[in-house]
Amino acid sequence: MTEDDLRQMIGRVKRGSLSRRGFVKRLAAFGLTAPMATQLLALHGINAASAQSVPAYKPTRRGGGGPLKILYWQASTLLNPHFAVGTTNQEASRVFYEPLAGWAADGTLHPVLAAEIPSIENKGLSEDGRTVTWKLKRGVKWHDGQDFTADDVVFNWEYAKNPAVAGVSSGSYTDINVVKVDDHTVRVEFQKPTPFWADAFVASRGMLIPKHLYKDYNGTNARDAPANLRPVGTGPYKFVSFAPGDNLRGELNPNYHMNNRPYFDTIEVKGGGDAVSAARAVLQTGDFDYAWNLQVEDEILKRLEAANRGKVNIVEGGNIEFVMLNVTDPHREVDGERASIKTEHPAFKDPAVREALSLLLDRGSIERFIYGRGGPATSNFLNNPPRFASPNTRWEFNIEKANQVLDAAGWARGRDGIRTKDGVRLRFIFQTSVNAPRQRTQAIYKQAAQRAGIDLELKSVTASVFFSADVANPDTYTKFFADMQMYTTTMTQADPQLFMNQYVSWEISSKANNWQGRNIVRWRNEEYDRIFREAEGELDPVKRAALFIRMNDLIVGSNHVIPLVKRPLVSASLNNLSTVLSAWDNTHWLISDWFRET
Structure with missing residues (x-):
C-alpha cells in the first residue's frame, strides 16, 4: 500500500463512501491493527466522537437515576492523580478529575475537557511531529465554581515535572514544554519529532487538578494539600466523603459540562473484601451495580452468572500478570536503603537461576485451572495491540530442564534439598497481594520449584497495603523488599510507549524518588534505553513496532520479568446497567455516560 492509497481511503471515510469498519479491515490485510487504523483516522480529524466509538447515551435529562454502587475489592488510599500509585487510586481520582481526552475501547481518542482531538486537518498537529495544540472546551467549571482555563493545564505541567513534588506522572511531563496560547488554548512542544503525542494531559496520566487549590503546594509540601483527600475536579460527580481504604462517596455535579449527564444522583465506590465476594455482590445478590477487576477462577464466575442477575464483562487490552525477580538485594541496606541499586541480588545475578x-x-x-477466559497464558510482556506482540518468544514448563540448567551452573543440593552455591541458598521470599488466584498460583509455583531444589517462602500482603502509596510502608509493591513478586501491570493507552518505560534506567524506583519510579524491578540495560529513546522519535509505524518488539524480547529474555497470563479487563455488572468500558483507559474513564436501562 502506498501513501497515496492510504490518503485516498481516509478521504473516502470522510466522504462516507467507505465505512470505518471497511477501512479497518483493509488495513488489517496489510498488518495494521484496529487501534492503529482508528488512530490514523483520528490524526486526520475523524475522531472517536464522529466515528461513534463510544456507545450512544440515551438519558434525556440530568439526574434521576438514584444511586450508583461500585465495588472495588482493592480500596483506594488517596485522591490526587499525580500520586496515584496503583490502578485503584487512579480509578478513585477519575471519579472527580478529568483529562483533556481519554482512550475509547477501539483505541481512538475521545475528547473530554478538549473541544476536539488535535489532528493535521484541524491544525492541532504539526506535520513535523514537534507540536500539539489543544483547544479547550469553554464553560467548564471546577466543582467550587471557578473557571477551568489554560492556566490550569499549564500548572499541571509545572506541578508534574517538579522533582520536589515527586509525582508518578512526572515521566509524561518532564521532557516537554507547555505554552498558553490563550485562555482556552495550550500548545505542547516536543524536543524532537514525537509519534506518540497523546500522553501528557491524556487518560490516567492526564487528569487535571485545579491551580487555585494546588499552587501553594507545588513543592516538597505537595502531599500536605487538603485537596489530596477532598478533591475539587471538573467531573460528573462532586466529592462528598472519603475514608481511605474503605469508602468513597460523590454526588451529582449540577454544572457538569456535558448535557444530560450524569444520570445517577449519587456514586459510591466501596473498597475492601475480596474478588469472589465482589463478584457475588453483583452477579448473585445484586447488592452492587458493578464490580471491578474480578481476578476470580472462571468456574466460579460461570456459576455466579447462572443467577441471571448480572453479566461478566471481558474487554481485551494490554494488561499482564507477571512475576519479577529482584535485580537488587532486598536483604541488604546501603546508605539507609534496602534493595539499593548499589547492590546486586546474590542469586538472581546468575542467569541460570532466572x-x-x-x-x-x-x-x-x-490458565486452564484458574483464570480461564480471564487469563490466557503468554510469553510476552507486551501483548497488545497485536502488531506490537513479539513472534520471537515461547514459554515452556519443564522441571527436568530446570534441574539440568541448575546442575550445569554448579548449584548443588544440600541435605535439606535446597540448592546452594558459594554460600548462597536458593531460598526466596515470593510476595503478592491477597487474592485467591494469586495464592493458588503461588502454590503451583512453589511445588514445581521444590522439585528443582528451590524453596519459595510465600508471602501474601493485603491488597490495600500492597498497592498503597504510603511511603512509610515496607510492604508496598513499589518498594519490592522481597526476592520475587507478582501482580498485574496495566496498559492504559493504545500505544506501548508509557507501558514500556517501566524498564528504562531513569525510571528506577528508589528512596530518592519516594519509590515512585516505574522501574520497580530495577533492571538496567543500555541497549533497552537506547532503543526506547529511538522509538520515542520514530514516525514510521512499522519501524516503531519493531523497536518495541525488540524491547519486549530484551526484558523477557533477561528472565528478570517472567510473563504469566494476559489480563483482559474482567468485571461484572447488573444486566440493566449500561457502562462504557475501555481496556486502554481507567474503568471510570467515561463514568459520565453510565446509566440504567429501563
Missing part, C-alpha cells in the same frame, strides 16, 4: 525459575512456572495449568 532461566530455571522461568521454566518452573506452569502457565498452562494456571
